[in-house]
Amino acid sequence: MTPPVLVIGRGPAGMLAASLFCLAGVAVDLVADGAGTLPLWSGAWHFRSYDGARLLDDPWQWWADAEGHPYAAWSSQQWREGWQTLSQVWRLAGIPTHPLPSRNWWTVSAAGTPDRAFLVPAWQYAVPAAEPVCLVGFEGLADSLADVQAVRYSRRCNLRAEVLALPSPPGWDGTWSTVRWASYLESEPGGAWLLEELTRRLAGVSDELPLLFPQVMGIRRVADILGAITRSTGRRAYEVPAPPPALGGIRIQEQWTRWLLRNGARFRSGHVDGITEDGVTWHHTQSLNGAAVVNATGGVLGGGLAIRRDGSLWETVAARRLGGSSALGQDGRVVTAGRQLPGCDPDRHGDGGAVNLASAVEAVRGTLQRLGWQPARSAGEGGVGIVESH
């Protein structure tokens, strides 16, 4: 029996790489110590949001002109297929998104600043052109400062931003985290309380403005809750990111994990401490066989492992080099996916989504090629085959 491909890490890059293996009909195990960083992420993918300090309108053009970036050589066709594959994976997993845009969407950050994003979950506010908005705040939700957000938004966009302040719900206390808010709002009394408060206080807000709530509008039932608000108030209702734990990432994590499980992926708990020719070592040097390894850890939290520019693999806490380069595949490199690749600076460039996407696609394609496996159906040059299994 051929051992599965091993993907190390359960963040967006690891989950995407594992999904692509599943779709290509390849057995895959996700090996990770820890749950991954998804609960720290609101769920929006960035293609390229900045050119220097300037917000970018057209990421396609930026990539067409790109030089010196590890994925500068990716064609528009490759990017298009990559994004389509990702949004298809999410659709299969039950994670709804806004359509893929031709320009960056406008959205709003947790701080209230206007932001650009590319593939955005349906619950998050995303529009083609910035517009006047109404920011909704809850009394007592930590760091949900609608009035501060509104000042910032109108100053940066030169557009009107109104504020709708809702009180804290019955039973609220200062220990409530975003997860507790979301649990409450998706409970029956929570939903009723919300609609009642909205109806009572909405009169002062201009008619046409979309209502932007902090991202606590339920865990599983976010679409129902936002839909109910729209039905009862006649206004568009969306979320904007809130402090962690981020409900967007939690929803994505739960749906995506479930979809991977239903498609035969296996999640294995344990600390990987080295990569070998035959798989990985984990749990203090026990070996775990794999047909190939994709390292997708070391992202937002630093993870357990990091890849240096020369392709060598390091354990970050003890700054210890793991394995000899001869053990790391033909050219001494570990196949890697994730936003922390050498030569990338996603925090400054707003291209973490693009780097995650391209590196996962390349890692999977390269692995399939090296093993001599063909994807079940090719989506064309640059794409990874998609099989509609459900």
Place this chain on the structure above:
Amino acid sequence: MRAGSGSWKAIEPVRKTQVREGGQAMWSDTDSCLKCSICVAACPVYRADPEFLGPKALGPDWYRLFQQGDTRPFAHVDDCTFCQLCEAACPAGVPVAHLIALQKSLVKRPFRMRVRDSVLTRPHWVARVPGALGLAPPALGRALGLSASAWRVRRRRRPRFDPLAAAVSARGTVGLFVDCFSRGYDREAVGAARALLEVWGFGVREVPGQSLCCGAAAYASGRPAQAGSMAKQMAAGLARDAQHLQWLVTLNATCDGTLRDEWPRFLDAVPVVPVRAFDDVAAEEAPEAFWRRLRAGAPHPPVALHTTCRGKVARGEGGLSRLAALAGIAAEPLDAACCGAAGSYAFKREHAAIAQKMGRKAGQAMPAGTGGLWVDSGTCAVHLEEMSGVRARHPAVWLWEAWQQAAHGPATLRERE
């Protein structure tokens, strides 16, 4: 937000022994908390129980106060099921769940609860006289703080042994680790696992030879010192009874994780031979001919799979799907993190409401038309069957029934309660 009626609860200064209980090397990573709250996202109790403060507040945040000499426990710390999903989620290696267990050890409980917990944290005593519970008047149970669930547990007998199945033990002898619940109440799972191992060519010895407990229940109830001495007792029992065996196969995910992960890290004990979970053994050791025969048998109705929380923590998820796929049985993972049974948690009256709420949610996630539920823990199976009405059994029981059916036509093994 401390214990008591909305105010600080008066509690005596912590005794030296209590500090020692948790004051081992296990606390080396406590200060590495990043405040990322990923543990809060992972906690199933926090979503079900509005009074539960969650793993960040009760684990690392509380421990910082504890280190400064404030030994008072927070209110509702006992609501933690000790599923350990928080600890498994932590990117920084903070022993979140074990810090919470340390805090539980500082809670002052009424005498009758201590009496009850003395029994519940020693399930190996209960396993020696499993009928005793049924004889006790329910009023006594109520007085001691037992929930109604404790009275609904039925003993399931060992399946009739199929003489055709007894094969030569050409592959050597392995140990079938008989946990307390299986010993007392689920001989069906023990019998099925034994029969399967014999079909696969192994000689089987059930170990340990006497009723002992790995310490999981005691640790979950905030009795780390008691858990340690129980673990050492069982380790000695295994050293005596299992030393010549190739490996041990476990039927219960909690005991499995306790033996392999918690013993060396928190309880200063080691199993004498390698420990493997039943689903790993089945997938890796059952001959291909076994699976071929199962797949050639009559089609089975689709099943749902519940990997218990402690199974997710110790090994991950997806192992049961792999077994179902090998057997040619359509299976759907149950959309539930922790069912709320959590060993003896659901048997405690103060936890009944939360356990029911978590169990109902798991039951509602059951796909329509599910013909059965595979669960790698006996107490979770009882709880989920009660909450969903779907027959819940250990995978060994399901595989054994499928094998019987493939070998002899219609199933000869039926639930006999």
